[in-house]
Amino acid sequence: MANTILSSGVRNNLLTLQKTTSEQAVLQNRLATGRKVNSAIDNPVNFFTAQSLNDRGSQLSGLLDGISNGIQTIQAASKGIDGISKLVQSLQSTVKQAQADAAQNRPTVIGTGTALAGPAETQATNKSLKDIALDKRIGSAGDTTVTAATAGAAGDLGIDVTATPALNIQITTGPVGAPTSTTNIGVTLTANTTVRDVVNAINASGVATAFVDEKGLLNVKGIGSETLGVGIGAGADAAAATTASSTGAQSAAFGLNATDRTTGIASSGVTSAVRSNLIQQFNDLRTQIDQLAKDSSFNGINLLAGDRLSIAFNEKAGTNQTKLDIQGTNLTAENLGIPQAINTQLAGFFNFQNDLDLEKATGSLSNALTSLRSLASTFGSNLSVAQTRQDFTKEMVNTLTTGADNLVLADSNEEGAKLLALNTRQQLSQTALSLASQADQSVLRLFS
Amino acid sequence: MALKVELKPRERIIIGQVVIRNDEQRTRFFIEGDAPILREKDILTPATADSPAKKIYLAIQLMYLAQDPMYQHQVYFELVRDFVQAAPSSLPHIHEINNRILSSDLYKALKAAKKLIAYEAELIENATRV
Numbered sequence: 001m002a003n004t005i006l007s008s009g010v011r012n013n014l015l016t017l018q019k020t021t022s023e024q025a026v027l028q029n030r031l032a033t034g035r036k037v038n039s040a041i042d043n044p045v046n047f048f049t050a051q052s053l054n055d056r057g058s059q060l061s062g063l064l065d066g067i068s069n070g071i072q073t074i075q076a077a078s079k080g081i082d083g084i085s086k087l088v089q090s091l092q093s094t095v096k097q098a099q100a101d102a103a104q105n106r107p108t109v110i111g112t113g114t115a116l117a118g119p120a121e122t123q124a125t126n127k128s129l130k131d132i133a134l135d136k137r138i139g140s141a142g143d144t145t146v147t148a149a150t151a152g153a154a155g156d157l158g159i160d161v162t163a164t165p166a167l168n169i170q171i172t173t174g175p176v177g178a179p180t181s182t183t184n185i186g187v188t189l190t191a192n193t194t195v196r197d198v199v200n201a202i203n204a205s206g207v208a209t210a211f212v213d214e215k216g217l218l219n220v221k222g223i224g225s226e227t228l229g230v231g232i233g234a235g236a237d238a239a240a241a242t243t244a245s246s247t248g249a250q251s252a253a254f255g256l257n258a259t260d261r262t263t264g265i266a267s268s269g270v271t272s273a274v275r276s277n278l279i280q281q282f283n284d285l286r287t288q289i290d291q292l293a294k295d296s297s298f299n300g301i302n303l304l305a306g307d308r309l310s311i312a313f314n315e316k317a318g319t320n321q322t323k324l325d326i327q328g329t330n331l332t333a334e335n336l337g338i339p340q341a342i343n344t345q346l347a348g349f350f351n352f353q354n355d356l357d358l359e360k361a362t363g364s365l366s367n368a369l370t371s372l373r374s375l376a377s378t379f380g381s382n383l384s385v386a387q388t389r390q391d392f393t394k395e396m397v398n399t400l401t402t403g404a405d406n407l408v409l410a411d412s413n414e415e416g417a418k419l420l421a422l423n424t425r426q427q428l429s430q431t432a433l434s435l436a437s438q439a440d441q442s443v444l445r446l447f448s
Numbered sequence: 449m450a451l452k453v454e455l456k457p458r459e460r461i462i463i464g465q466v467v468i469r470n471d472e473q474r475t476r477f478f479i480e481g482d483a484p485i486l487r488e489k490d491i492l493t494p495a496t497a498d499s500p501a502k503k504i505y506l507a508i509q510l511m512y513l514a515q516d517p518m519y520q521h522q523v524y525f526e527l528v529r530d531f532v533q534a535a536p537s538s539l540p541h542i543h544e545i546n547n548r549i550l551s552s553d554l555y556k557a558l559k560a561a562k563k564l565i566a567y568e569a570e571l572i573e574n575a576t577r578v
Binding site: 046050053056313314316322388389391392393395396398399400402404407412413414415416417419420422423426431432436438439440442443446447 | 464465467493497499506509525532533534540576
């Protein structure tokens, strides 16, 4: 069969028709998928780049799930800390309520020997026993006899202020054999030193309160409920006076017994019902701290139970991985330094009947609040790091997915033109202004 | 390891928060420790960042100087979004920059941004030639 000869005009028309048909097929395919290139044959480089970028986008989306879980874990822990802080504040008010009810059991050393002043002196001076006692001198130079007060003289307790010019009052709290605290209050004696000076010195020490009662007897009262020891001694110097006071050598001169130091005076043991009731409340709140800490987990990770949270920000492994590690702490009432409350004196517990222990409790609770606040701020800054990372990664995924879709439409001539247009548009844009102002705040301002 | 730097006469360099300007002779010195370091030729200012890609470079440069990859990343992403919309074929470059930032490797991100500037110049040249 002879070849059909086609004129060039017909041939051209035919070619155009064939091309149009194939283009139509491509066009239809593109219309169906919404993409200009969707097979490797169309534009292999762009196709594979777009595909790999799309894959990367989905990898990052996977990371985003992890970041978002991490954020919720930190938020759960932060909420836990908020709740625990409120419980600690309730504990503080419980302690305050206990403090408002006066302690019934402070040990008091009361002069049982001779009163510092007697009825004969009241007649002679026309003053009350209390005033005579307070005004009495401790002693005079070279004289160890007790002198009674008269209308013209204050009288003295008979301590030689030249031979033994150092006076020491030793006050112990806790068992006298092994006291929890020993305080030495030194007073330098002169011929003018009075009982009032000694009383003031004891009061100024803050470990006990002293006063002279209406019977003219010296009283020393502990500020807590532990056994109180009080000894008074005089010596040539402070060291000798301290030694003398540890056996109560001069206690008798002040109307006290030597045993007030060597045996001590125990607490009356009387308990306040109001305080006893508050113990239960305190311990209940304390238990709630532990429970709240246990309930502060998300997705099985509890930063308040010492768990470690690791948020990966990229999918790499080893040293190339960027991640945020947050080490939790084991948050319990015990670890916060809040012991249980009880009604008696026992190491490692708060004795609610003892004012000193309540004082300690107040200190421990405010320390606990400080630790909680610093923990909250650590978690807070980690949270903001994770949240910014989350934003960044989200933006990155958006850029990738929309960019990969457009990539297949790429036309380098068109792109160049569009970039020129963008440049003009950006000249006066808000973004450019904000970029410039940031630069002005940085070291770059030195370059303009 | 110390970084060796050689400055030409009157050349400037940013080290940390200060600018150092060389005197009239060549100078060679070593830098130890961790601070952002930028040579004069690598520095863009708002005045010299006069194209979309250069603006992106400037934004990364600010992150680098602040030593904080998250510094003002809203502005950065606005620039990036505009750029990718105008020139989708730049995406691989943009992606490399993003990856470097995400890995907190801001110096490498700057290097990648330089490639983007070169690529932008190529595209614009295409457009002006046609």
